[in-house]
Amino acid sequence: MKLKFIEEKIAKGLMIVASLAVFAFVVNIIYTIFRRGLPALNWAMISQIPAGGYYNGGGGGILNAIVGSLYIVLGSTVLGLLISIPVVFYLNVYLKKDSKLAYIARLAFDVLFGIPSIVYGAFAFTIMIYLGMHTSLGGGILVITLLVIPIFIRSMDEVAQQLPKDLLDATYALGATKLETIKVVLRQIAPGIATATLLSVGRAIGDAAGVMFTAGFTDSIPTSLGQPAATLPLSVFFQLSSPNAEVQDRAYSAALILIFIVLVISILGRLITNHFSKHKI
């Protein structure tokens, strides 16, 4: 057999091994969570807030953390989109391809992308102290927004950079100003926006370090932006830190709920994306 066919076989084999390794990892995580979490999961977990002594094995549930996480994800996603879409639009439509500003901005977003969330948390915490704010839902949303903006911008930007020049030209030729091309641009990069949103949601809902200082933790459901809010990752953390095995199992249930929420959001995201990207050229 010729050498190149042997190479082909070996390369293919390695690819399969790599794919299986990743798959095994995911299955293993999900299996562990199901094995320990499913038996502890009950209706009270998702419909009640913690009763007294919950973390020592008392009754109640983690509705506070579910609602808190959803609030933070929703708030930061909406804010993040509102801030990043104009940035991406400006970078790709207004600035020329070799613009220095665009280069520096992209570099900055790459750096921000890599900053750990605890640093965002500490940074936001300093600002909150300066402003005299307490740990609150508002603070949590703020820091998670900061955290997801680089994700939003960089992943949408990757797609927007592929925007066909002809498409913009065609729009300009109809007499559009740069701003008026936004309808065309948004439709064209819709799949990118959806992917960016899914990535951001994943990061926002899973982040523990950023919200620890800023959103705090509480057993009640926040009714205003000024009140502290619990989050699922912190709920997992606190329950897992308990010496009580029953409470530890509940941590896995909480993780299960977290994964379920991410799954639902991802599926919804895909459906919405398909709807909006059917016109993509």
Next chain:
Amino acid sequence: MKSFPYQNPTRASWAEDYSFLNKDVQKEDDQALKKSYLKVSDLDLFINKAHILKNVNLEIPDKKITCIIGPSGCGKSTLLKTFNRLIDDTEGIKYKGSIWVDGLDIFDPKTEITEIRKKMGLLSQRPCPLPMSIYDNIAFGCKMHGERNHKKLNQIVEEQLKAVGLWEEVKNRLNAPASKLSIGQQQRLCLARGLAVEPEFILADEATSALDPISSKHIEELFIELKQKYAIILVTHTLRQALRIADHVIFMYLGEVIEAGAADELFNNPKQELTKKYLEGAFS
């Protein structure tokens, strides 16, 4: 009617002939030229110090098909993109001279660039429908220019689709994505989209080169039909296409207009040696 000045040594006098543009002197026989009038004078264009267009002087007749021919890289497309200033976004672009459209200098800072572009429907090499439905592709431009009335929009969409012979093919699926159309249909849709904003010129940049022969023929026939209402400027790579449909021809070589004139005249009796060679196929 004035004959259109050709790019040849005898045209020293035409600057005087058209001096009314600068002096606002109106002559009666120039009325025809007032509308859909495009004139290029002393245009030089540089991209990063490369001299792309060299002292271009031209005039585009109304309600005729003007073909710009010449070998690759001679600046045909650049010239076309200069007409509606799409070239503006190119890095390191600089120009001198002026282009007059309906008596407005398009390089004048006071001229609204969107108005100039609206006057010039653009048809690019590869069809480029907007990422919307067939209906919205046509309605987009009208909506953008303030048309909100649904009945009116429906009417415009139907009219323009009929004008490009697409209505029968798509009338039952106006809400389908434009990207689902065949490439020839897409190009006709793009033409209709341009027509919907009521242009005076149609700029076509090798508009048939990505199409199959039947679709190309369709587009060519449309051009011949549409020249009753519009001035059509077609950059083309295929000499045969120019022979088939051109009324007026501009031959460019290395950024210069070598010769321009009525198609019959230029094809049968070229005045310049270079034109003759190009037509004979000595280079392409």
